[in-house]
Amino acid sequence: MPATGLDEASAPTLVDLWQRMVRIRRFEEAATRLLRSGRMPGVLHNSTGQEAVVVGTCAGIGPDDYLVGTHRNHGYPVARGADLTTLMAEVLGRAPGVCKGKAGEMHLIAPEVGAFFSSGILASGLPIAVGTAVTARMKRTGRVTIGIFGDGASNEGAVHESMNLASIWKLPIVFLCENNGYAVTVPASYAVSVRDIADRARGYSMPGHVVDGEDPCAVAEVIRAAVERARSGEGPSLVEAKTYRTVDHAENLPSQPYRSDEEVAQWRARDPIVTFRARLVAEGIASDEELESVAKQIEDDVSAAVAFALESPFPAPEALWDDMYVDARLNRAPAF
Amino acid sequence: MRELDYLGALNEAQIEEMKNDENVVMMGQDLRASLYGGTGLLDLFGEDRVRDLPTSETACVGAAIGMAMTGLRPLIDMGMSSFCFVAFDQFVSQLAKVRYVSGGLMKVPVTVRIPLMYDNGVGVQHSDRIHPMLMQIPGLKIACPTTPADAKAMLKTAIRDDDPVIFLEDSFCWGTKGPVEEGEHTIEVGKADVKRDGEDVTVVAIGRTVLFSLAAAEELAKDGISVEVLDLRWLSPIDWPAIFASVEKTGRLVVVDPAVRICSAASEIAATVGEERHDVLRGPVRRVTSPQVHSPYSPELEKFIYPDVPKIVAAVRAAAAIR
Numbered sequence: 001m002p003a004t005g006l007d008e009a010s011a012p013t014l015v016d017l018w019q020r021m022v023r024i025r026r027f028e029e030a031a032t033r034l035l036r037s038g039r040m041p042g043v044l045h046n047s048t049g050q051e052a053v054v055v056g057t058c059a060g061i062g063p064d065d066y067l068v069g070t071h072r073n074h075g076y077p078v079a080r081g082a083d084l085t086t087l088m089a090e091v092l093g094r095a096p097g098v099c100k101g102k103a104g105e106m107h108l109i110a111p112e113v114g115a116f117f118s119s120g121i122l123a124s125g126l127p128i129a130v131g132t133a134v135t136a137r138m139k140r141t142g143r144v145t146i147g148i149f150g151d152g153a154s155n156e157g158a159v160h161e162s163m164n165l166a167s168i169w170k171l172p173i174v175f176l177c178e179n180n181g182y183a184v185t186v187p188a189s190y191a192v193s194v195r196d197i198a199d200r201a202r203g204y205s206m207p208g209h210v211v212d213g214e215d216p217c218a219v220a221e222v223i224r225a226a227v228e229r230a231r232s233g234e235g236p237s238l239v240e241a242k243t244y245r246t247v248d249h250a251e252n253l254p255s256q257p258y259r260s261d262e263e264v265a266q267w268r269a270r271d272p273i274v275t276f277r278a279r280l281v282a283e284g285i286a287s288d289e290e291l292e293s294v295a296k297q298i299e300d301d302v303s304a305a306v307a308f309a310l311e312s313p314f315p316a317p318e319a320l321w322d323d324m325y326v327d328a329r330l331n332r333a334p335a336f
Numbered sequence: 337m338r339e340l341d342y343l344g345a346l347n348e349a350q351i352e353e354m355k356n357d358e359n360v361v362m363m364g365q366d367l368r369a370s371l372y373g374g375t376g377l378l379d380l381f382g383e384d385r386v387r388d389l390p391t392s393e394t395a396c397v398g399a400a401i402g403m404a405m406t407g408l409r410p411l412i413d414m415g416m417s418s419f420c421f422v423a424f425d426q427f428v429s430q431l432a433k434v435r436y437v438s439g440g441l442m443k444v445p446v447t448v449r450i451p452l453m454y455d456n457g458v459g460v461q462h463s464d465r466i467h468p469m470l471m472q473i474p475g476l477k478i479a480c481p482t483t484p485a486d487a488k489a490m491l492k493t494a495i496r497d498d499d500p501v502i503f504l505e506d507s508f509c510w511g512t513k514g515p516v517e518e519g520e521h522t523i524e525v526g527k528a529d530v531k532r533d534g535e536d537v538t539v540v541a542i543g544r545t546v547l548f549s550l551a552a553a554e555e556l557a558k559d560g561i562s563v564e565v566l567d568l569r570w571l572s573p574i575d576w577p578a579i580f581a582s583v584e585k586t587g588r589l590v591v592v593d594p595a596v597r598i599c600s601a602a603s604e605i606a607a608t609v610g611e612e613r614h615d616v617l618r619g620p621v622r623r624v625t626s627p628q629v630h631s632p633y634s635p636e637l638e639k640f641i642y643p644d645v646p647k648i649v650a651a652v653r654a655a656a657a658i659r
Contacts, residue, residue: 323436324474
């Protein structure tokens with residue numbers, strides 16, 4: 001078996017890495033159909049083309065580690081094996097959704113499998129990730145936090161504050177930059193002062209690594225090493241995964257063209273699901289038939305999730321006030 | 337009864353709550369050097385639980401949120417209200433919303449100490465009375481105690497509360513002294529307090545203007561005008577039953593608020609009483625606020641801005657004049 005950087009006894013198999021990428025892709029394709037057919041509100045931030053970063057990261061962390069994600073977050077709970085039905089119900093704003101329909105697609109979480117939190121404001125989740133790492137350190141839980149951000153967020157002040165604080169306190173955190181080349185439409189090549197965002201790690205006295213974000217094994221290997229370093233008390237790292245979203249920033253958010261068809265085509269040719277499948281077959285790890293059968297199962301799971309979500313009720317009107325406070329007496333309109 | 341000053345009362349609350357619960361952790365700038373009077377904490381609780389921060393307001397609030405989501409109870413100190421603007425994303429998009437957006441999966445027991453420092457020559461960028469902006473954010477609880485006894489009890493309430501609590505301190509009150517009972521006392525979230533009983537005019541006041549309103553009431557009593565002073569204490573949630581009960585008795589309302597006038601706490605209270613208790617009001621609700629202007633450095637300009645005893649006296653006289 002090729003080197004995966006994974007502990008072979010406990011880590012997902014290579015086929016499993018692939019199936020997790022397919023699971024994300026099919027989940028998002030189904031959501032996209034629901035959006036386009038008017039059955040889902042709002043917009044949809046798909047991670048098409050970036051799935052290898054997601055599954056590689058999820059394969060590189062331990063069962064109790066924390067993922068703190070971004071607006072482009074669907075992949076993490078899906079890759080960690082969360083129940084698709086309640087995730088899809090959340091996407092449709094239904095009552096049985098993971099967050100009872102209050103969160104929607106920008107904040108999909110599954111804390112029970114480590115997809116702890118995700119935030120729709122760029123870089124806004126990173127200070128919170130620093131906080132979960134403070135708790136892990138103070139309570140000596142051994143948990144490591146992965147604080148996720150993108151190339152766009154890399155220019156936010158919150159990144160600087162978070163990395164500096166994590167560094168001076170030597171916190172158990174790995175900063176993962178999913179560099180997909182564009183902040184909505186603005187290219188990183190224009191907006192970021194360095195070629196590799198990982199170079200900025202030096203400013204915080206932490207190691208910085210660049211990894212091919214289209215290769216799930218390479219991502220898993222780098223993340224695992226950074227996580228182990230953090231777990232052993234040596235402090236934070238910055239990992240920059242070079243990747244690309246082959247779809248727009250969000251469905252339902254039209255823009256003028258901002259990148260060439262050739263560029264998109266070049267990256268589509270590196271689609272991690274296609275290339276990793278070819279690698280599995282070429283190296284004799286799995287046959288086409290086996291992979292087809294895996295893919296079929298995923299399609300069934302996603303169809304079941306969509307059916308569940310569509311059949312699920314919307315929250316009752318009185319749920320508007322639920323969970324404003326822990327203090328339940330405040331969870332209603334003032335009665336004058 | 338023994339007397340404590342306001343900061344001493346707060347420090348006693350901090351020490352008691354940190355002894356009560358090892359999950360209570362303090363963070364802020366200049367904590368270890370006790371810049372604002374939090375004496376003895378480092379010696380008692382050590383560097384792990386009394387954390388000096390770099391100048392990073394966003395990281396301070398955000399880290400506190402992440403700590404609270406994972407089982408700690410952070411007590412953070414913003415140093416000065418105006419510094420909150422640097423971290424406003426964390427206040428608005430995270431602190432207030434984490435519980436709601438998680439459908440109740442998360443709780444965020446963070447207490448944020450925020451001094452309101454104004455009327456002492458600190459200039460345009462350090463004098464903001466930010467409470468109306470914070471009151472606009474659903475999901476926060478907002479305390480603003482005036483007396484040392486309330487300060488101690490309400491800080492203990494805040495630290496024990498499972499929701500995020502903004503704890504505003506009118507810095508004018510820091511040096512004031514008052515009786516503080518020994519032992520465990522808390523104050524229910526949202527409970528206002530009648531600081532002086534009266535019959536003719538209700539004055540609802542916030543922060544140091546409670547003290548000014550009490551002084552005004554004393555002066556007005558000499559002229560036979562009986563003023564009831566209601567210390568709001570909690571700006572969120574607002575104690576509407578207490579306000580309505582007082583207005584039903586007096587039929588006249590003056591609201592005093594050190595914030596600038598537009599969309600102030602006073603404006604909200606005036607509007608709501610106007611809508612909900614129009615039938616018992618004998619005349620218009622009057623607001624004593626700051627005008628919509630910055631706080632200049634020069635004391636000869638700054639002195640015009642804030643509610644003071646003469647302005648409160650004048651507003652109450654105008655209200656009482658309507659029979």
